Amino acid sequence: MNSRIEEMADLRSAKNPKARIKILKGHFATSNSHLNTYIDMSTVKTRHNNSREAAKVLAEEYLTNTYVNTIVCLDETEVIGTFLAEQLADSNRMSLSAGNNISVVTPEYHSMGQMLFRDNKQRMIKDQQVMILAASVTTGKTILRAIESVLYYGGTVCAVCAIFSAVSRVAGMEIKTIFTSRDLPDYRAYEPADCPMCQEGRRVEAIVNSFGYSELK
Numbered sequence: 001m002n003s004r005i006e007e008m009a010d011l012r013s014a015k016n017p018k019a020r021i022k023i024l025k026g027h028f029a030t031s032n033s034h035l036n037t038y039i040d041m042s043t044v045k046t047r048h049n050n051s052r053e054a055a056k057v058l059a060e061e062y063l064t065n066t067y068v069n070t071i072v073c074l075d076e077t078e079v080i081g082t083f084l085a086e087q088l089a090d091s092n093r094m095s096l097s098a099g100n101n102i103s104v105v106t107p108e109y110h111s112m113g114q115m116l117f118r119d120n121k122q123r124m125i126k127d128q129q130v131m132i133l134a135a136s137v138t139t140g141k142t143i144l145r146a147i148e149s150v151l152y153y154g155g156t157v158c159a160v161c162a163i164f165s166a167v168s169r170v171a172g173m174e175i176k177t178i179f180t181s182r183d184l185p186d187y188r189a190y191e192p193a194d195c196p197m198c199q200e201g202r203r204v205e206a207i208v209n210s211f212g213y214s215e216l217k
Contacts (some may be wrong), residue, residue, distance in 0.1 A: 018053035027197045055083035061176040063095040069128035070103040073137035075210035115149035126154035127157040137165035
């Protein structure tokens with residue numbers, strides 16, 4: 001295992017310590033920006049206990065105020081999305097979505113980066129109240145594309161949520177999160193051309209995205 005990965009530190013939510021992520025300081029590049037902190041979501045996205053606990057935290061924000069038909073999962077958040085749907089649709093809870101058979105779907109991506117839904121899944125978007133779920137939001141560009149895609153297919157975006165977000169709103173919509181920049185006060189994202197780490201001559205250590213961390217040799 002890469003030694004830098006072994007240096008990752010746990011960050012636990014004050015709302016629920018089982019909802020946890022890992023962080024690593026350094027110089028990392030995404031498709032849109034350069035970061036001084038890599039946020040690893042593999043535990044919360046793949047281990048069912050941690051996914052369930054994260055879903056519980058997110059569901060509390062929406063139980064009594066948001067009606068949901070569909071959850072669009074970005075960044076490999078399908079496990080969290082399934083538990084989130086279960087929480088929102090629980091008939092034993094005071095939830096506006098209680099009893100709903102909530103759809104949990106993932107968009108495909110066109111070669112130009114646009115999100116699309118195949119014909120057989122468009123009925124889960126059209127005329128539906130759609131929640132967008134992401135793992136990590138850095139600039140909001142991906143969320144904006146998701147909102148535009150849902151609107152294009154005739155849906156209504158009723159909520160946007162994420163495990164971590166560095167921004168509080170996208171397209172006028174509030175992003176409800178478990179972790180924010182307050183939990184990572186040193187977290188910074190830069191346009192590649194304006195990255196101070198590049199200007200200092202520090203090499204990019206790894207390419208990071210929703211799938212994880214790939215060290216540059």
